[in-house]
Amino acid sequence: MPSPRRSRRAALPIDFEAPSVEVAHRLIGMLLLVDGVGGRIVETEAYDSTEPAAHSFGGQRTRNAPLFGPPGRAYVYRSYGIHWCLNVVCREAGHGAGVLIRALEPTHGLDRMRARRGLEDPRLLCAGPGRVGQALGVDASYNGLALDAPPFALLAAAGDASPLEVDVGPRIGISKAIELPWRFGEKGSRFLSKPFKRTQALA
DNA sequence: CTAGTGATCCGCT
DNA sequence: GCGGATCACTAGA
Numbered sequence: 769m770p771s772p773r774r775s776r777r778a779a780l781p782i783d784f785e786a787p788s789v790e791v792a793h794r795l796i797g798m799l800l801l802v803d804g805v806g807g808r809i810v811e812t813e814a815y816d817s818t819e820p821a822a823h824s825f826g827g828q829r830t831r832n833a834p835l836f837g838p839p840g841r842a843y844v845y846r847s848y849g850i851h852w853c854l855n856v857v858c859r860e861a862g863h864g865a866g867v868l869i870r871a872l873e874p875t876h877g878l879d880r881m882r883a884r885r886g887l888e889d890p891r892l893l894c895a896g897p898g899r900v901g902q903a904l905g906v907d908a909s910y911n912g913l914a915l916d917a918p919p920f921a922l923l924a925a926a927g928d929a930s931p932l933e934v935d936v937g938p939r940i941g942i943s944k945a946i947e948l949p950w951r952f953g954e955k956g957s958r959f960l961s962k963p964f965k966r967t968q969a970l971a
Numbered sequence: 972c973t974a975g976t977g978a979t980c981c982g983c984t
Numbered sequence: 985g986c987g988g989a990t991c992a993c994t995a996g997a
Contacts, residue, residue, distance in 0.1 A: 813989070821989070831982065848990050849980030855989085868989055898990045941989055961990095 784839035805877030817864035824864030851898030935964035
């Protein structure tokens, strides 16, 4: 069936009404850009309001309001008073689920990212959620913006010849629900925030 | 490679 | 007050 072009937006390459765990898995390998700067998503984590590590656990508040809004949009929060971290809102409005973008393989706008990060090493530009936020220039003003419209762009990986292998493991830096294996990463990537212990799953 | 520590905001207890 | 969905840096194995 032909897809009518009814707006300037590129269609989102994922169904963000799916559970955040599924979205987190499927985001691996996709291209994320902010004003043309970014790269390939190599690490994500899923969060859901049914589980106490999520910012949406305990209901809607001013700070987490975007998590309860329309799916496919950005939720940006301040971490440890220092960093800005980017999430993708998932699932039906009101549920409060999201996927934290933890690491990118830098492919677009390396110069801008190096300037913002004050680093040369491409492996350290986007290896961690705070680093991603800084490299892409994301802050609170990006809260609630759609990911399929400028300044954001989210595109399916080009040339999917080889099947993508995805590692799974426990989430990083949390103290609750640490047993849930809701962290996903591209197997063998050199751009992860931390290595995975055991391998599993595929795409 | 892993482990420990300080920096620094904001919302909640 | 307290404590994070973190990072950069240091020391030591």
